[in-house]
Amino acid sequence: MIALEVKDPKHISFKTACQILGLSKHKAKMLVRHGVLTGRWYNTSRGRFYWFDRDPVESYARLRARALNGAAAATYLGIAKGTAAQLLKDGVLTRVPAHQIADKSLAAMADRKSVDELIDGLREACSRSPNFKREKQATIPQALMKYNASGVTATVLLRDILRGRLSVRCIGKGALGVLKFFAVPVTELEMVYGQGRDS
Secondary structure: OHHHHOOOOOEEEHHHHHHHHOOOHHHHHHHHHOOOOOEEEEEEOOEEEEEEEHHHHHHHHHHHHHEEOHHHHHHHHOOOHHHHHHHHHOOOOOEOOOOOOOOHHHHOOEEHHHHHHHHHHHHHHHHHOOOOOOOOEEEHHHHHHHHHHHOOOHHHHHHHHHOOOOOOEEOOOOOOOHHHHEEEEHHHHHHHHOOOOOO
């Protein structure tokens, strides 16, 4: 086996690199051509083989792990895919800081770090908000359904919450649909956005 012949811990085989990254050989070669991944040729008794430098492969794998496509971001937040795309377009969520020339599909994805920062911002807003347990409340997705027809986008609603214009309360925890675990008082929603449409 070739791995036995190459004793360099700083390099990994082409096949191993593709497995770590979850990429096809073609895509890995493209990343090498664009300089995203580097390596060197080894001459062995079985021929000449290209081995990747371990550090760029591992850092690119971490970058890929941060990427959420539109459907994954929408599922995680508990909103429609189009709403997640709009949050990305409006800058509420940021794109993965990818090597854009080499991997356009990765560059179009939401950065998991920005999604986590949004949730952390909402939790911080919860700590600043007064307790309104007894008031009628709407979760963020419910508020979006009610006020979207009035022109209130997810971007507007979330920015108003994060800026303290609207109070928010944490009403639970979960791994998916996390925005449903944040509620806003209906009286504040009506005061800021009007009556909206009935759900």
